[in-house]
Amino acid sequence: MECARNISIQSADNSVIIASRNIEKSVAVVKKLRFETQNADIHAFILNLASLQSVRDFVEEFCKRDFPPLYGIVCNAISGGGEATADGFDMTFGTGHLGHFLLVNLLLKQMREGRIMFVSSDQHDPPPFIARLHYVDALDFAYPSKRNHSTKYSFTKLCNIYTAYQFAERLRAMPERKISVNAFNPGFMADTGLAKPQNATERLLQRIAPLLASMMSVRSSAAMSGRLLANHMINPEYEGITGKYFDRTHESKSSKLSYNRENAINLWNRSIELTKIQAYESIFQDIT
Ligand SMILES: NC(=O)c1ccc[n+]([C@@H]2O[C@H](COP(=O)([O-])OP(=O)(O)OC[C@H]3O[C@@H](n4cnc5c(N)ncnc54)[C@H](OP(=O)(O)O)[C@@H]3O)[C@@H](O)[C@H]2O)c1
Numbered sequence: 036m037e038c039a040r041n042i043s044i045q046s047a048d049n050s051v052i053i054a055s056r057n058i059e060k061s062v063a064v065v066k067k068l069r070f071e072t073q074n075a076d077i078h079a080f081i082l083n084l085a086s087l088q089s090v091r092d093f094v095e096e097f098c099k100r101d102f103p104p105l106y107g108i109v110c111n112a113i114s115g116g117g118e119a120t121a122d123g124f125d126m127t128f129g130t131g132h133l134g135h136f137l138l139v140n141l142l143l144k145q146m147r148e149g150r151i152m153f154v155s156s157d158q159h160d161p162p163p164f165i166a167r168l169h170y171v172d173a174l175d176f177a178y179p180s181k182r183n184h185s186t187k188y189s190f191t192k193l194c195n196i197y198t199a200y201q202f203a204e205r206l207r208a209m210p211e212r213k214i215s216v217n218a219f220n221p222g223f224m225a226d227t228g229l230a231k232p233q234n235a236t237e238r239l240l241q242r243i244a245p246l247l248a249s250m251m252s253v254r255s256s257a258a259m260s261g262r263l264l265a266n267h268m269i270n271p272e273y274e275g276i277t278g279k280y281f282d283r284t285h286e287s288k289s290s291k292l293s294y295n296r297e298n299a300i301n302l303w304n305r306s307i308e309l310t311k312i313q314a315y316e317s318i319f320q321d322i323t
Pocket residue numbers: 054055056057060082083084085086110111112113114130154155156157192220221222223224225227228229230
């Protein structure tokens with residue numbers, strides 16, 4: 036919401052879409068933002084990223100409406116919890132990675148220029164006492180398992196970076212489309228509803244996290260990070276920068292593992308398989 040608010044204020048001639056699984060909640064947010072920003076061109080759409088059918092329905096509905104050309108996509112959703120998605124995938128991976136992967140692929144058909152941002156996290160590279168992260172095959176994390184939530188979360192955030200780097204690489208080879216794709220770490224925001232701690236270690240971490248975040252200068256808030264994210268989407272300062280990882284305002288290095296191109300391609304191919312995306316739905320030739 037904070038990102039949408041800032042885009043609506045700074046860029047009043049743009050249409051803004053709030054896509055959410057809870058239509059009542061997003062209609063209320065739209066009403067509030069229209070009033071606060073005096074921008075009437077803000078709309079609520081239903082989108083459940085934990086259902087591949089819902090992603091397809093959202094894109095179909097979006098295409099039916101008479102909006103100006105699509106310029107920006109922010110992939111921000113994350114979901115914890117042990118349940119499976121509508122398609123039987125692990126909820127964290129299914130929502131945070133697969134849903135966004137399909138969404139961006141489908142929407143790219145509507146885009147000629149613009150910016151796409153995958154919201155990741157510094158936890159894509161977790162300290163070993165929080166999670167031990169290796170990448171062997173995305174199938175290891177695709178289905179519900181008894182792995183702890185921190186590891187699933189970190190893996191999904193790593194996938195967001197691989198995906199941003201892969202989209203950027205593929206779009207660089209299509210100069211007729213001037214689209215940049217990056218990954219963003221919003222910093223530690225203690226005022227959001229990020230997945231509840233699921234064990235004693237996570238409960239302890241949640242208590243000390245604000246202090247640790249301040250000490251490590253990664254503390255932020257939803258309002259602050261939402262504003263920075265909006266800047267990435269509309270500020271001329273970021274024009275043309277693609278395939279990068281931003282720690283809030285600054286271009287930064289992501290983890291060593293995140294630059295493994297073989298893993299990124301493996302994830303891309305697995306994601307095509309798992310989402311069953313069809314050639315006619317995509318602009319990329321390797322989707323057959
Ligand atoms: N909080 C932090 O300290 C922190 C740090 C680094 C990175 N991040 C990243 O920042 C992003 C936002 O996280 P947050 O802290 O704002 O977490 P949050 O409060 O839990 O928000 C998650 C958002 O995802 C949406 N969502 C969940 N499942 C969905 C689904 N199936 N379909 C559509 N939307 C769905 C939620 O919608 P509802 O409103 O319907 O629940 C909510 O808007 C995430 O990508 C997270 O990894 C957060």
